[in-house]
Amino acid sequence: MSPTATLARWAADVRYDTLPPGVVDRVRELLLDHLGVALLGSTRDHHRRWVSTELGMAGGEPGVSTVIGTAQRVAPDRAAFLNGVAGSSGPNLDDVWHGSLGHPGVGTFPALLARGEEVRASGAAVIEATVVGYEVAMRIGSALGRSAFDRGWHPRGGCNTAAAAVASLKVTGEERAEVYQAAIGLAVNAAAGVVGAAYFSDAWYALSGQASREGLLAGLAARAGLRATDEPLAADRGYLAAASDRVDLGILTDGLGGEPMLMQAGQKLYPSSGATHAALEAAVAARRELGCDAADIVEINGWGFREMVDVLGQPNPSAALAASMSTPYVIACGVRDGGFDLSHLDAGRIADPELARLQSVTRLAVDDRLDRLPPKHLGARIRLVSKDGREATAEVLAASGHAGNPLGFERVADKVRRLLAGTWPDTLVDRLVDEAAALPETDVESLMPTLRSGD
Numbered sequence: 001m002s003p004t005a006t007l008a009r010w011a012a013d014v015r016y017d018t019l020p021p022g023v024v025d026r027v028r029e030l031l032l033d034h035l036g037v038a039l040l041g042s043t044r045d046h047h048r049r050w051v052s053t054e055l056g057m058a059g060g061e062p063g064v065s066t067v068i069g070t071a072q073r074v075a076p077d078r079a080a081f082l083n084g085v086a087g088s089s090g091p092n093l094d095d096v097w098h099g100s101l102g103h104p105g106v107g108t109f110p111a112l113l114a115r116g117e118e119v120r121a122s123g124a125a126v127i128e129a130t131v132v133g134y135e136v137a138m139r140i141g142s143a144l145g146r147s148a149f150d151r152g153w154h155p156r157g158g159c160n161t162a163a164a165a166v167a168s169l170k171v172t173g174e175e176r177a178e179v180y181q182a183a184i185g186l187a188v189n190a191a192a193g194v195v196g197a198a199y200f201s202d203a204w205y206a207l208s209g210q211a212s213r214e215g216l217l218a219g220l221a222a223r224a225g226l227r228a229t230d231e232p233l234a235a236d237r238g239y240l241a242a243a244s245d246r247v248d249l250g251i252l253t254d255g256l257g258g259e260p261m262l263m264q265a266g267q268k269l270y271p272s273s274g275a276t277h278a279a280l281e282a283a284v285a286a287r288r289e290l291g292c293d294a295a296d297i298v299e300i301n302g303w304g305f306r307e308m309v310d311v312l313g314q315p316n317p318s319a320a321l322a323a324s325m326s327t328p329y330v331i332a333c334g335v336r337d338g339g340f341d342l343s344h345l346d347a348g349r350i351a352d353p354e355l356a357r358l359q360s361v362t363r364l365a366v367d368d369r370l371d372r373l374p375p376k377h378l379g380a381r382i383r384l385v386s387k388d389g390r391e392a393t394a395e396v397l398a399a400s401g402h403a404g405n406p407l408g409f410e411r412v413a414d415k416v417r418r419l420l421a422g423t424w425p426d427t428l429v430d431r432l433v434d435e436a437a438a439l440p441e442t443d444v445e446s447l448m449p450t451l452r453s454g455d
Helices: 003-013 023-041 045-060 076-087 105-119 123-144 146-150 159-170 177-189 202-223 239-243 274-290 306-311 327-337 353-360 368-372 409-420 426-437 444-451
Strands: 297-304 362-366 380-386 391-396
Touching: 003 123, 003 159, 003 177, 023 076, 023 105, 023 123, 023 409, 023 426, 023 444, 045 076, 045 202, 076 105, 076 202, 105 123, 105 159, 105 202, 105 444, 123 159, 123 239, 146 306, 159 177, 159 202, 177 202, 274 297, 274 306, 274 327, 274 380, 274 391, 297 306, 297 327, 297 368, 306 362, 327 353, 327 362, 353 362, 362 368, 409 426, 426 444
Parallel strands: 297 362
Antiparallel strands: 297 380, 380 391
């Protein structure tokens, strides 16, 4: 079978009863994390403007699928779009797959929940759909590799479209492999995600929403009998060849049927690009070892993988989104404040003179050893030098929440409670945590009211 056909056959055959140990617990963590971040994202001004724009079309007619953070229920494709935007708007708190700098959760959950609400899906179906969506997003992203991003294609817009397609099918109980194969082709035909058009702008948040909507539509079209080519991914002019010049076709299917890839997905403890987290924790550790005031630090040297340095190495951001994607700024906050949280995205913090000074003495360089480590690590090393000449160095290979150092359900629940404190009713937050913990007994119909205002 071709790579796409093999992926499709596997997706059609996934069954809750045969999933490996630990997968259900992992889905509980990923689902709770995603929904907590999406609820926070739904409070952001740009998300409200997307909601107003989307629902202003066709009069915002009622439907069955929840728009997270509102009392609105709309058609599934519209909910998938708006909830995909919300999931990306946390800000920068959605989960991450370092094999492609992708974010599989915001490609998987918005579509499967929007469609799942329509069909009243069971908790077991949610788990199956999550496994399938993550697998497709992470395998396609890994097959693309770094080259796709270098050429201007972001996994949020590409890999997530296919993930949304298969997840929205699986949650309905679809069992025909040919339907999954067609859905993948129809989805990647609609994939976009242009980095140069989206980075540091409102378009950035829309990437996941557009992928979720287009993927859901691709799934519906495939069920209706519409078809794409037999090999949309690996053909000479297929999606992979179009988006990357260093494709690894083997990753599409190698080990398929073993441990699901979602077991390697990372979750963010800090509201910044996951590629900054090891550097942040190394900076905090080095400052602790040095034992001096941040004002006495005169030199910061950082070494890491290429994306940490080349993609995110710009200092002195001027706005929140750019701040969350600036390695020098995140390091400076870690050195002075001992961490990085939502307050560091406030305009006053971003303009802080002492943080600007620390960024000015920061030098970053790619470390070949760290750059070659498996994607699950994304390590960094930080050296601090004080004005009296003392030095301290710390290295972190797996930051909190990343593969190799998972958070676990209780820390995810703590994260969600912290993010939503004062924003969402405590009773609903507690209920959301309980519903996620109860999977698969929890079904979509009982889960979604915790995400609607006024319920």
